[in-house]
Amino acid sequence: MTPAARVAAAASILDQIAGGQPAEAALTRWARGARFAGSKDRAAIRDHVFDALRCRRSYACLGGGADGRALMLGLVRAQGLDGAQIFAGEGYGLAPLDAAEQAAGHAPQGADAMDLPDWLMPLWQESLGANAAAVAETQRHRAPVMLRVNTAKCDRARAIAALGAEGIAAHPAAIADTAIILGEGARKLAQSQAYLQGLVELQDGAAQALVGLLEVPQAGRILDYCAGGGGKVLAMAPRAGRARLYAYDAQAQRLKDLPARAARADVAVESVSDHTALAALAPFDLVLADVPCSGSGTWRRTPEAKWLLSAESLQALNATQDMILQQAAPLVAKGGVLAYATCSVLQQENDQRISRFLEKTTGWRQDFCHHWLPGPEGDGFFLAVLRRDL
DSSP: OOHHHHHHHHHHHHHHHHTTOOHHHHHHHHHHTOTTOOHHHHHHHHHHHHHHHHTHHHHHHHHTSSSHHHHHHHHHHHTTOOHHHHTSOOTTSOOOOOHHHHHOOOOOOHHHHHTOOGGGHHHHHHHHGGGHHHHHHHTTSOOOOEEEEOTTTOOHHHHHHHHHHTTOOEEEOTTOTTEEEEOTTGGGGGGOHHHHTTSEEEOOHHHHHHHHHSOOOSSSEEEEETOTTOHHHHHHGGGOTTOEEEEEOSSGGGGTTHHHHHHHHTOOOEEEOOHHHHHHHOOEEEEEEEOOOOOGGGTTTOHHHHHHOOHHHHHHHHHHHHHHHHHHGGGEEEEEEEEEEESOOOGGGTHHHHHHHHHHOSSEEEEEEEEEOOBTTBOOEEEEEEEEOO
16 A cells, blocks of 8 residues: 555544444444455554544544544644655545645644643643643654563563564663563564563553552462453562452453463463452452543553543543542451552642542551553553551
């Protein structure tokens, strides 16, 4: 496919997303109907689509509209590409720009330039202070592809060497001693022996750093509450000694891939799908609750979520977060730890939730908390470590 044809395909997919289709579903549907497209074409089109979703407001300003064609015009202008070549009307490319389109567009300002919803701006600035603009800018660009070394099987140097032998460039990241950043050849990862043999797992650098701050018990019981795919319990496993590891999620289907992932990593994790059964296993020495949240620290990877979030849905998330803290707290042993985590940068989901919990719940104290901002080695995360005294 020509560059112009790729842009045209991305414009069509963006219109489908605007019509209500999830981005991944729209991309998959397009790919199934475009057997002529090679892997490089699909990758380039995917990049166009996600770039436009990350920068939807600024591209709409530059392109003079919000439909797929205008967003792609905004991308062309933002990236300094030759609009006359892209919009040439040749082959499978988009029709030439008319006079109105050539004259349309303006430099984005304020929330448009930061690619944030208007309603979110006050919360964003309150939460991030002097970092607000820089974090918004970071979220307008692609996230690094990162791996976690499974130290139950190898060290970081060996993992990097194994990846390199398969044509996958990798180098260590400073954010965590298990973290690797991928470079050229990253798309080969899923079929690589390093991945298939469990030497490495996909996991963000800040998520690894979060687990690294936890004091993982060497005996007793550890619970990953709201475990999802189980990435964090798998990250704890090599440091857990003789402790037994459990994973629970209220939506049990999210745990379906965990047995295979645990087997590949050569660690033992027991999935628990029923809260009554979970309560019978209590108490736990460590409970990690990585709660549902806005994902505002990961919007580079999930840009649709930025535009789907509303003030009302954020309040609903806050209620869920409070509820989970109250449900998880009784599962913790006296002297044990409840670790509350989000992949959000918003105080309303982080410090404010912990303050509310401590105000309403006796017998608990906060050991420490830590904020990670999105950057070159990881996404935005929050961790608060609470200890049960009573």
